Amino acid sequence: MAFRTIFLRRSLQPFKHAGLTPPRITLTAAAHQIRLAATANPSSKPLDDLVVPLPKPRDELTTPMLEAQRRHRPLTPHLSIYQPQLTWYMSAFHRLTGLFIGGTLYAYLGAYAVAPWMGWHVDTNTLASMVASWPVVVKYVGKFCLAFPATYYFLDTIRHEIWNFGYCLDLKDVYRTGYAVLAGTAVGTIWLMFFM
C-alpha cells in the first residue's frame, strides 16, 4: 500500500496494537510538493491578469456539433430490456390487433371502392366462392385470423373504457381484468370458430 503522506495515519494504529510493524511508508511525488500558500511572498502579484476567459460557446456553433454527436450515439435499449409484464404486453397487443382489424377493414373497403377502375372483383359473391374452394384447414385458419384479433380487441376495448371512467385502475384490478380479457378471448374465439 502506497501512502501519500509523510504522516502516520490514525488508521495504522491497530497495527501497533496487534504487535505488527506498520508497512514501510514511501514518499510519493505529492509528498515532495512544498505547499507554500501560507508562506507565499505577499508581494508577488496574482496571475489573474494573464488569464483571459474563454469566449462563451456560441450555440450556432455547438448545436450542430451536438446534433452530429448524437447521430452516432447508440439508442438506449428499451423494449428489449423491459421485464415482460402482462400490462405492457397486453397494451402492445391491443394496438397490434386494432391496427390489424382496422387495416383489414380499410383494405377491403378501399379495394371495393377502386375495384371498378382497377378491374378487380371483390364483391362478397366472388369472395365467398373463393373461400368455398379452400381446404377446410385453411378455412379454419382464416376464421382464427379474423376471430382472435377481433375478440381480443373488443374485450380489451371494454377494459380500456372501464379505465377511462376511472374504475379498476390499481394494479390488482388491472391484472384481474387482464386475465378476464384473455379468458374471454379464448372462449370467444373458440365459439366464433366452431359454433358460428
Add this chain to the structure above:
Amino acid sequence: MSLFRTTGLRAATTARFIAPTPRIAAAFHTSQKRAILPVGPQVIDGTVNDPAPVPAPNPTHGSYHWSFERLVTIGLVPLTIAPFAAGSLHPITDAVLGATLVLHSHIGFQACIVDYIPKRLYPKLLKAARWALNSATVLVLYGLYEFETNDVGITEGVKKLWKA
C-alpha cells in the same frame, strides 16, 4: 486546455460547422448492441437549455376529441353485439355500424401517427401521413357507401364468408 489565449488563435468569423467524418471507435461492449431502429434525426430547437415548448391548449384537440372518441367507442359496443343478437341487421343499422367502425379506425390510426411521428423530428412525414390517412378515410367511406348500396352489407357479408 490552456487558460491562456494563444496569439495564433483565429477568431471564428464563419458560423458554419462542417461535421467531421465519423470515426466510430470499435469499443469493447459487454453486451451485444441490439438496436431495433437506427437513431432518428437529432433536432435541437433553440438551445439545449431552452425548455420544451408546451403546445397551446385547444379543447377541440383535447377534451372534445377525447369525449367524441369515448362516444364512438361506447356506441360501438352494442352495435357490434347487435348482429349476433338479432341475426341480421336492417341496412341502415348496418351502415351505421360500418361508418362507426370506420370512424373508430380513423381515430385509432390518428393516435398511432401522433405517437410514432413526432412533429419536431419529422415535420414533413407527419404532414404526409395525416394527409394520407384523411384521403384513405374518404376513400373508405365512399367504398362503404358503395358496399352497402351494391352488396349485401357488412353483417351479411361476413356471414356469407364465414359459412362458405
